[in-house]
Amino acid sequence: MNKMAEDSQRNFRSVYYEKVGFRGVEEKKSLEILLKDDRWDIEKLCTFCQRFPLPSMYRILVWKVLLGILPPHQETQPVVMVYRKEQFDDVHHALEVIRFIDESTPKSEVFLYMYQLESGRLSRSQKYTMEPQDELFLAIVGTMEEMVDDDVDCYWLIKNFVHHLDSKFRDSQQLLQKGFEHYLNLEDSRLVAHLKACSALEKLPYNLWFRKCFAGCLPPSSLQRVWDKLVSGSCKILLFVAIEILLTFKMKVMALNNSDSINEFLEKIPEDNTDPIINKAIDLWHKHCGIPAHSV
Known part of the structure; x- marks a missing residue:
C-alpha cells in the first residue's frame, strides 16, 4: 500500500472512531507504541502529553517516569519501585518511632511530615507556622489522593510534582x-x-x-x-x-x-x-x- 493510501485509510479510521464514540483510539495506539520501547523516549512522551490526554490506564506510570520517580528503562522500573517503597516505609517508620504520627494521624499530615523530614525541615513541635511550600504540598495532597490509590505512588508523585513545580515554574x-x-x-x-x-x-x-x-x-x-x-x-x-x-x-x-x-x-x-x-x-x-x- 502506498503512503497516500495509508494516510487516507488512517484519516478514515480517525473520523470513524470519533463518529462512533471511540475518539482517542489512534492516540492510545501511538502511546502504546512508545511504551513498547525498552528505553522510553522522554521527549516524545512529553510531546504526546502536550497534544493528547493520557489514557487513565497509563497516566500514573507515565507521570512517574516524567517526574523522575522511575527511570525510562523498562527493565529497571520494578527494581527502582522496590527501592522507592523501602524509602517510603523507612521514613514512615521513623516518624512513628519519634511519635510524630500514629494510626489516627490523617494521611495528609503523614505525607507532610514525611516530606518535611526528608527535606530536613521537620519541626520539633507539631504546632508551627505553615510555610508557603507546605501549603502548596497539602493542596496537592488533597487532589492527588483522589487520583492515586496506592499510598507509595501517591506520596512520591506529590513530592516530585511539588519539586517539579518549584524548580520549573517558581518564577512563572x-x-x-x-x-x-x-x-x-x-x-x-x-x-x-x-x-x-x-x-x-x-x-x-x-x-x-x-x-x-x-x-x-x-x-x-x-x-x-x-x-x-x-x-x-x-x-x-x-x-x-x-x-x-x-x-x-x-x-x-x-x-x-x-x-x-x-x-x-x-x-x-x-x-x-x-x-x-x-x-x-x-x-x-x-x-x-x-x-x-x-x-x-
Whole structure:
C-alpha cells in the first residue's frame, strides 16, 4: 500500500472512531507504541502529553517516569519501585518511632511530615507556622489522593510534582498573570473592562490558579488532564483554564460588582460543568500557543 493510501485509510479510521464514540483510539495506539520501547523516549512522551490526554490506564506510570520517580528503562522500573517503597516505609517508620504520627494521624499530615523530614525541615513541635511550600504540598495532597490509590505512588508523585513545580515554574506566576490579562482581553475585552472597573483584576485568585494549579478548585477527574500538561513541561495551560472559567461564567461574573464576591465565586465554581471547561481551555491553549510539531 502506498503512503497516500495509508494516510487516507488512517484519516478514515480517525473520523470513524470519533463518529462512533471511540475518539482517542489512534492516540492510545501511538502511546502504546512508545511504551513498547525498552528505553522510553522522554521527549516524545512529553510531546504526546502536550497534544493528547493520557489514557487513565497509563497516566500514573507515565507521570512517574516524567517526574523522575522511575527511570525510562523498562527493565529497571520494578527494581527502582522496590527501592522507592523501602524509602517510603523507612521514613514512615521513623516518624512513628519519634511519635510524630500514629494510626489516627490523617494521611495528609503523614505525607507532610514525611516530606518535611526528608527535606530536613521537620519541626520539633507539631504546632508551627505553615510555610508557603507546605501549603502548596497539602493542596496537592488533597487532589492527588483522589487520583492515586496506592499510598507509595501517591506520596512520591506529590513530592516530585511539588519539586517539579518549584524548580520549573517558581518564577512563572507573575508571567502567567500578565498572560492571563493579555489573552483574556483578546477573547473578551468587555469582561476585562468589568474586572478593572470592580478593581478585581489584580485580586483574582491567582495563587489558587497558578501556584496551587487549581488544586481544591477543580475536581481531580477534570484536573488530571491539565496536570498532564504540567508534568510534561507546560505551565501556560493554567492561564487558559483560568480564562475559560471566566468565559464560561461570564454572566455570573458580570453580575457581581466587587472583587470579594467575584473571588468568592471563582474559588468555588460549580463542579458539574468542569469537563467542558477543560476541553475548551485546551483548545484555547492550542489556538494561541500552537501544537507541538514533532511527531510521536
